[in-house]
Amino acid sequence: xxxxxxxxxxxxxxxxxxxLILQTLTTGRAHGHAIAHSIERRSEDVLQVGHGSLYPALxxxxxxxxxxxxxxxxxxxxxxxxxxxxxxxxxxxQTETSRWERFAAAVALILSxxxxxxx
Amino acid sequence: MFGWNHRRRQxxxxxxxxxDFETEENIARGMTPEAARRAARxxxxxxxxxxxDARAVWGGLWFERLMxxxxxxxxxxxxxxxxxxxxxxTLALGLGxxxxxxxxxxxxxxxxxxxxxxxxxxxxxxxxGPEGYHASDFALSFPVVDELERSSTLLxxxxxxxxxxxxxxxxxxxxxxxxxxxxxxLFQLLGLSAHSGRLFVPADRGQPVVVVGDGFWRERxxxxxxxxxxxxxxxxxPRTIIGVLPAGVQFPQGSxxxxxxxxxxxxxxxxxxxxxxxxxxxxxxxxxxxxPQALAEAQSIYLNMAKTPAERERRLMMRSxxxxxxxxxxxPLWTLLAGVGALLLIxxxxxxxxxxxRATNRMGEISIRSSLGASFGRILQQLxxxxxxxxxxxxxLATAIAFFAVRLLRHAYGNDFTRxxxxxxxxxxxxxxxxxxxxxxIISTVAPALRLRKQMVRSSGVKGSARSSALPGVLVSLQIxxxxxxxxxxxxxxxxxxxxxDVKLGFDPHNVSTLVxxxxxxxxxxxxxxxxxxxxxxRFNTLPGVDGxxxxxxxxxxxxxxxxxxxxxxxxxxxxEGESAHYSLVSTNFVRxxxxxxxxxxxxxxxxxxxxxxxxxxxxxxVHAFSPDRGALGTVxxxxxxxxxxxxxxxVAQNMTIxxxxxxxxxGGALDTPYQPLVYLDFAQFPRQSMLSQIFNVSxxxxxxxxxxxxxxxxxxxxxxxxDAPSMVEMSLRPMSEGVEQSLGQRRLALRLVTGxxxxxxxxxxxxIYGVLAYSxxxxxxxxxxxxxxGSSRKETAMFVLRQAMRxxxxxxVPGVAGAWASGHALRxxxxxxxxxxxxxxxxxxxxLLMTSVLAAALPTLxxxxxxxxxxxxxx
Numbered sequence: 004x005x006x007x008x009x010x011x012x013x014x015x016x017x018x019x020x021x022x023l024i025l026q027t028l029t030t031g032r033a034h035g036h037a038i039a040h041s042i043e044r045r046s047e048d049v050l051q052v053g054h055g056s057l058y059p060a061l062x063x064x065x066x067x068x069x070x071x072x073x074x075x076x077x078x079x080x081x082x083x084x085x086x087x088x089x090x091x092x093x094x095x096x097q098t099e100t101s102r103w104e105r106f107a108a109a110v111a112l113i114l115s116x117x118x119x120x121x122x
Numbered sequence: 123m124f125g126w127n128h129r130r131r132q133x134x135x136x137x138x139x140x141x142d143f144e145t146e147e148n149i150a151r152g153m154t155p156e157a158a159r160r161a162a163r164x165x166x167x168x169x170x171x172x173x174x175d176a177r178a179v180w181g182g183l184w185f186e187r188l189m190x191x192x193x194x195x196x197x198x199x200x201x202x203x204x205x206x207x208x209x210x211x212t213l214a215l216g217l218g219x220x221x222x223x224x225x226x227x228x229x230x231x232x233x234x235x236x237x238x239x240x241x242x243x244x245x246x247x248x249x250x251g252p253e254g255y256h257a258s259d260f261a262l263s264f265p266v267v268d269e270l271e272r273s274s275t276l277l278x279x280x281x282x283x284x285x286x287x288x289x290x291x292x293x294x295x296x297x298x299x300x301x302x303x304x305x306x307x308l309f310q311l312l313g314l315s316a317h318s319g320r321l322f323v324p325a326d327r328g329q330p331v332v333v334v335g336d337g338f339w340r341e342r343x344x345x346x347x348x349x350x351x352x353x354x355x356x357x358x359x360p361r362t363i364i365g366v367l368p369a370g371v372q373f374p375q376g377s378x379x380x381x382x383x384x385x386x387x388x389x390x391x392x393x394x395x396x397x398x399x400x401x402x403x404x405x406x407x408x409x410x411x412x413x414p415q416a417l418a419e420a421q422s423i424y425l426n427m428a429k430t431p432a433e434r435e436r437r438l439m440m441r442s443x444x445x446x447x448x449x450x451x452x453x454p455l456w457t458l459l460a461g462v463g464a465l466l467l468i469x470x471x472x473x474x475x476x477x478x479x480r481a482t483n484r485m486g487e488i489s490i491r492s493s494l495g496a497s498f499g500r501i502l503q504q505l506x507x508x509x510x511x512x513x514x515x516x517x518x519l520a521t522a523i524a525f526f527a528v529r530l531l532r533h534a535y536g537n538d539f540t541r542x543x544x545x546x547x548x549x550x551x552x553x554x555x556x557x558x559x560x561x562x563x564i565i566s567t568v569a570p571a572l573r574l575r576k577q578m579v580r581s582s583g584v585k586g587s588a589r590s591s592a593l594p595g596v597l598v599s600l601q602i603x604x605x606x607x608x609x610x611x612x613x614x615x616x617x618x619x620x621x622x623x624d625v626k627l628g629f630d631p632h633n634v635s636t637l638v639x640x641x642x643x644x645x646x647x648x649x650x651x652x653x654x655x656x657x658x659x660x661r662f663n664t665l666p667g668v669d670g671x672x673x674x675x676x677x678x679x680x681x682x683x684x685x686x687x688x689x690x691x692x693x694x695x696x697x698x699e700g701e702s703a704h705y706s707l708v709s710t711n712f713v714r715x716x717x718x719x720x721x722x723x724x725x726x727x728x729x730x731x732x733x734x735x736x737x738x739x740x741x742x743x744x745v746h747a748f749s750p751d752r753g754a755l756g757t758v759x760x761x762x763x764x765x766x767x768x769x770x771x772x773x774v775a776q777n778m779t780i781x782x783x784x785x786x787x788x789x790g791g792a793l794d795t796p797y798q799p800l801v802y803l804d805f806a807q808f809p810r811q812s813m814l815s816q817i818f819n820v821s822x823x824x825x826x827x828x829x830x831x832x833x834x835x836x837x838x839x840x841x842x843x844x845x846d847a848p849s850m851v852e853m854s855l856r857p858m859s860e861g862v863e864q865s866l867g868q869r870r871l872a873l874r875l876v877t878g879x880x881x882x883x884x885x886x887x888x889x890x891i892y893g894v895l896a897y898s899x900x901x902x903x904x905x906x907x908x909x910x911x912x913g914s915s916r917k918e919t920a921m922f923v924l925r926q927a928m929r930x931x932x933x934x935x936v937p938g939v940a941g942a943w944a945s946g947h948a949l950r951x952x953x954x955x956x957x958x959x960x961x962x963x964x965x966x967x968x969x970x971l972l973m974t975s976v977l978a979a980a981l982p983t984l985x986x987x988x989x990x991x992x993x994x995x996x997x998x
Contacts, residue, residue, distance in 0.1 A: 035136060036143035053167025054140060058133065059175040066179055079146070083139050084132070 020060045021069075022103060025088065025096040028070060032087035034077060035061065061086060069095050129180070133173050141166055170494075191507035199508065202480070206512070208889065209476050213516035213562060214523060215882050216469025221524030221547065221555050223462040223875075226531070227455050229545045231448045236370065238313030239406075243443035244413055246270070246280070246403040246420065248436035250700070260436055261400035264392050269427045270405075276416040278408045281308040282386065282401035284394060285374050289642050289851045290382060291355035292342050296642070298853055299338070300381040301356065302374055303394050303401070308383075309333070311406050312373065319350040319365035326364075328387030332356070333365040337379035356384070357395070358643060374402070375447045404443060413440060431764055435700075454872050454952055457945060461611065461876065464604040465883050466562070471597035472890045473566040477509070478594055479897045481571075498575055506567050513563030517556050521547070524555075535871060594894045595930050601887045602934025602975075603941060606967055608880035610942030613963035614953055615873040621955025622794065622866060628741075628787025629678050629825070630717030631858035633669075635832070637824040637839060638682045638853040646849060649810065654847045655822040656806075659709055661846050665838050667830040670715035673805060675707040677823050678788040679861025682853060684821070685789075688773060689762035690801070692748040697762055703744055703799040704789065705773070710804055713739070713784065715827055723755045723782035731806040736774065739782040744799035754780050759801070773812055774803070791865050794954040821853065832857065869952065884970070888978040891927055895982035899923060906986055907994025916987040923986045927979040931971055938971075939964055 020042075027033060027041045038061075039054045064070045069092035075085045088096070141162045148158030166172070177186075199206045237243065248260040262270075264282070271280045283304040290299035309321040321333055332354060334343065343349050343363075353360045361384065372379055386394045386401070393399050407416050417440040424438040445452070481488075488501060524547055532545050639658075641651055655673065662671040676683035686705040691697050712718075713725040721742065730737050738759070745754045757780045761772045769775035778801070786797040828835050836855055843850055899906070906919060914922075946958030956963075 034139070034143075036140045039140070053172070054144070054165055055137070055167040055169060055172030056175075058136070058172050059179055062176040062179040077143070081139060081142065082135075083143075084136050 020057070021064060022096070022099050024057070024060060024064060024086075025069065025092055025099070028086060028088045028092070029096065032073075032075075032085040034075075034083040034085050036083075038086065064092070068092075130173065130177065133176055134169070137166065137169055137172065187503070188507065191504050192511060194504065195508035195511045199512070205476060205480055208893075209473055209512055210516045210519065212469045212472045212476070212886060212889065213513060213559070214519035215886065216466040217517055217520035217555055217559055217562070218523035218527070219462045219465050219879055219882060220558065221520055221551065222527045222531075223455075223459045224551050224554065225524065225528050225545050225547050227459055228548075228551060231452060231455055233370065233372070237373075237443075239409075240444055241442070242278075242407045242409070242411075243312075244405050244407060244416065244440050245443055245446050246405055247439050248433065249439045250436050259439075261398070262403045262438075263400040263430070263433065264388050264394075266424065266427065266429070266433070267401070267403055270420055270423055273423045274405075274416075274419060276408055276411045276419050277405045279307060279311040280403060280405040281305045281311040282403050283308055283374055284386075284396055284398055284401045285381060286396050287640075287853060288356065289640075293352075294342055296355075296851075297342070298851060299342075302381045302383045303386040303396060304383050305401075306385045308404075309367075311404065314367065314371060316365040317368040318347070319363070321365050321367075322383070322385050326385040329385060330359060330361045331364045331385065332361045333367060333383040334363060335367050335373075335379040335381045335383075336369040336371065338382055339366045341380070354382070356382075357645070413442060416440065431767070453948065454868075457611075457948055458872065458875055458879070461608055461879055461945075464607065465879055465886075466558070468601040468604050468883055468886045468890070470562050470566050471601050472886055472893065473512075473562070475594045475597055475890060475893050475897075477566060479893065481505075502567075502571050505571055506564060509563040509567040510560060513559040514556070517559035520555060520559075521552060535867070594897070595926075598887070598890045598894050598930045599934035601883075601890045602931050602971060603936075603938035605880065605883040605887045606935055606938025606971060607941040607945055608876060608883045609967040609970060610939075610963055611945050611949065612873060612876040612880045613967060614946055614949065614956055614958070614960060615869060615876055617956040617960060617963065618952070618954045619866065619869055619873060622869070624955075625788070625793045626785065627678055627862070628716070628718045628785055629858070631678070631862055632717075633827055633829055634858040635826045635828070635835060635839075635855060636677050636680055636858050636861070637826060637855045638680065638821055639824075639843065639847070639850040640821045640853055642849055642851045651820075651822070652810070654850060658822070658843065658847050658850075659824065661842050662824060662826060662839065663711075665828075665842060667835070667838070668826060668828040670711060671709075671824055671826045672712045672715040673707075673709040673822060673824055674712065674716075675805075675823065676704075676789060677825055677858070679791045679858060679865060680823055680854075681791070682821050682823060683790065686773060690748075690799075691760050691762045693758045694752060695748045701747075701762075703740075703747075703759075703801050705801050705803055707803050707805045707808055710806055712802065712804075713782075715825065716787075717827075718787055719785040721783045721785060722753070723780070725782055726804045730804060736776050736778045736803070736807050737781040738778045738804075739784050739802040740780050741784055741797065741800040741802075742786045743797040744801065745783055747799045754783050756780065774809060776809070778803070791861065793862075793865055822850070825858070872952070884974055887971075888974050891930060891975050891978040892981065894930070895923060895927060895979050896985070898926065899982045899986045903989055904994055906989045907991045910989065911991040911994070919987050919989070920983050923983040924976070924979055927975045928972070931975045935968055935971060939968075942967070 023042045023045075024038055027038050027045075033041065035057055036054070039057050042057075061070070061072075065072060065086075069089060070086050071089055072084055072086050075083060077083045141159070144162035144165060145155070145158045148161050149155055153161065246262060248262055248266075250260060261284075262282075267280060267282055270277070274280070281304070283302050285300055285302045287298050288301045289296050290301065304322070306322040306324050306327045309315075314321065316333070317336065317339075319333075322331075334349075339345060339349065343352070346352075349363055349366065352363050354363065355361070367373075367379065369379070374381065384395070388394055391399070394401065405416075407413065417438070420440065421438045491501060492498070528545050528547055639655075641654075659671060659673055662668060676685055684707075687702050688705055689697075689701060690703045708726075710726045710728060710731070713720055720739075723739075725739065726737065740754060748754075748759075749757060758777045759780065760777050761774060763772065784802070787800065789795060789798060789800065826835065826839065830838070839855065840852065843852065906922070909922075910916075910919060942964065943959040946953070946960070950958050
């Protein structure tokens with residue numbers, strides 16, 4: 004069942020997805036579709052999830068007070084809901100980013116000897 | 123609710139916008155609009171899933187899901203009204219019966235023993251004659267109780283009480299009242315504290331004070347809150363009310379809460395204010411002490427203390443208070459409760475079967491939901507919600523049923539059985555019913571749900587779902603077994619009632635009223651009482667419309683019998699330790715008025731009074747016990763004397779000569795009591811100086827045979843009493859047949875309950891059989907059609923269905939009969955004139971079940987034989 008698989012992917016990516024959304028919003032407010040596209044582009048299509056999975060993450064961030072939402076009109080004159088970073092969100096992004104970098108560095112360190120052996 | 127809906131709407135709008143953006147981009151990339159939209163939707167994924175996950179973040183989703191499930195459940199249940207009504211009706215009947223029985227068990231068994239640590243309370247008494255054929259119970263004398271209190275190390279307290287009825291004067295006049303003379307420590311021992319005022323303290327011993335029960339306070343004192351300090355009059359002396367017992371205290375056993383308590387005053391002769399030298403004894407074991415241990419200690423104390431000669435022959439006995447109180451009702455009620463539990467089981471089985479059938483019909487719907495992304499857990503939750511909705515509706519209905527049934531019971535039996543007037547449903551029980559309903563709801567969903575799961579795992583083809591399973595058949599067999607037990611028990615009770623109705627009373631109760639009088643003043647001399655009694659007897663006998671009046675110290679079904687059980691020597695028969703006979707004092711015209719059959723010899727005559735010899739009549743049981751071989755007529759009997767006993771120790775010192783033998787007469791108030799040897803003495807000949815004269819003159823019992831209507835007779839009798847014996851108070855005046863009815867009442871009630879329950883069980887079983895067969899026929903229409911096309915006749919087709927019904931019934935009857943035998947055995951003390959496994963009953967029950975199953979199978983069979991083979995083949 005595809006839905007079950009989606010759910011697992013979402014769980015796996017949950018923390019990452021939050022981070023990516025926050026990162027995307029640093030450049031200014033954006034609606035859901037724009038966020039999804041931006042993430043896709045920037046991760047060079049590696050992070051492929053159903054766009055629908057974005058919304059639970061957005062709701063979570065809203066609830067945590069890291070982003071806010073407001074109704075607005077898009078560039079092509081359509082009604083849409085725009086999300087932007089709060090001060091808290093900006094701070095959270097900084098700490099999370101540095102933590103993520105440390106984590107990624109650690110993972111790379113652990114994995115590198117194995118990679119060499121396999122090579 | 124509004125908030126959720128709003129948020130949901132907002133999210134869905136947002137999704138819609140998202141997909142629109144994507145679509146536009148796709149179109150810009152050169153896709154056709156249609157393909158562009160499809161690709162956008164695909165990329166977005168499952169909309170509802172995303173919406174649900176997003177909203178889950180906000181919490182409270184469970185409630186929204188619940189409301190959604192409830193709306194869904196109501197909608198889908200309304201689509202199948204027949205199913206819903208059957209299911210709710212089935213469960214409501216099952217739960218309703220349980221609620222009724224719970225109410226009875228609670229008020230009859232549990233509440234009366236609601237005393238602090240009632241498991242520590244025991245009753246003590248003496249039992250006569252270890253040998254011989256009759257052991258009677260004796261109250262312990264006050265010195266014995268005192269000695270036990272002094273010496274026992276295992277009892278934390280021991281208290282005494284005597285209950286008697288006496289006229290008591292309150293603001294509302296003089297009325298016969300239950301008076302309990304209690305030792306001052308009784309309430310403390312029972313762990314009671316006053317509702318208002320205070321209870322007895324040791325200093326109250328013999329003081330002119332009373333404590334009143336809650337019932338007395340409500341009825342006679344009109345719940346007056348300022349009653350403490352008020353004065354009532356008892357035995358011609360004023361007494362001050364010092365306390366009121368809390369509501370719900372039912373002590374002494376059987377008196378409800380109507381008793382008035384006086385602190386016992388024991389005089390120098392060791393007698394209390396009623397002139398009794400002993401009392402009911404209740405003791406509390408110290409924490410952790412086992413009853414047998416305490417009994418052994420008490421027996422050794424009893425063995426070593428100074429006693430009267432009579433006491434020396436007795437043994438000390440002990441029984442738990444709880445058992446004493448609930449004793450005779452305990453077994454039948456628990457058995458009935460078990461029966462009702464079984465009934466609920468039947469209802470559950472039916473509900474499960476109904477749901478299995480429905481689940482199979484819903485396979486299509488459920489497969490669709492499942493392929494749309496609903497997990498098994500989510501579907502199960504939905505199914506359980508639906509079950510719970512049904513179960514709670516059924517619980518509400520059951521409560522209503524029980525409420526009316528309990529009112530009916532209270533109305534019909536409130537005056538006949540102690541504590542039945544208090545039967546009620548209270549919140550605790552309602553909670554129990556609701557919990558039970560929830561349990562039933564969940565249990566009856568599990569089986570269908572498991573089947574669903576199995577079928578979901580298999581690829582859900584339409585043909586796959588048409589496979590039938592053995593489970594429904596097994597459940598029906600179970601129902602049949604339980605119904606068989608219930609039917610058998612009601613059969614046994616019916617036969618018991620029939621046997622009891624055939625019991626010969628000896629005393630012909632037709633047109634007889636029993637009148638009991640006592641002197642208003644307890645100190646009235648026995649001689650005066652005796653003369654009054656004789657004068658009234660004469661007067662009553664001359665009343666117009668009265669055919670005859672006799673006095674008798676123990677009239678069948680009277681609650682005011684005086685019983686003398688004396689060790690008896692019979693000439694020509696060697697006395698064996700403990701042999702005794704009962705003695706009944708009657709008036710000279712007893713045989714004529716009672717209608718008892720004189721089998722041999724003659725009856726009493728006026729001439730006997732003046733002759734010096736005492737002549738007696740004996741019953742058949744006496745002849746059987748003492749002189750089975752020789753004729754009893756002319757035999758001389760006398761009270762047995764132990765060495766050292768003098769004339770003064772004997773009720774009657776003279777020899778007594780048997781002049782007649784009468785048929786057995788019922789003794790006491792129960793039709794199934796075995797007949798005891800009985801000697802009839804003419805009251806006119808009873809020695810005036812006898813020590814028992816005083817006891818026998820405490821009350822006078824008249825049996826009046828008259829064809830007058832009851833109100834007229836009652837008026838005549840009362841007028842005569844007022845005129846000739848104004849110092850006597852009426853204790854009881856009622857038709858003897860009322861007593862006969864009352865003695866049957868307990869069994870009749872049990873029969874009605876069991877019959878009601880087994881009727882419900884039969885109905886449910888029939889519904890169960892019908893359901894399974896109808897479902898199976900519906901599933902096998904193709905098979906039946908093919909069989910018929912291949913040459914099977916309609917008769918064979920009918921047999922095909924009926925065989926299935928018979929199989930379920932026969933498989934159920936085997937454990938059913940075993941269960942019936944076991945419950946018959948458990949109820950054997952309640953049965954009379956029928957064994958615990960009665961072949962006739964079993965045969966009738968089996969026949970009933972088979973007939974019922976044939977009836978239940980009729981419609982499905984008809985449907986099966988009407989299957990048109992050509993149509994079926996065409997469908998193939």
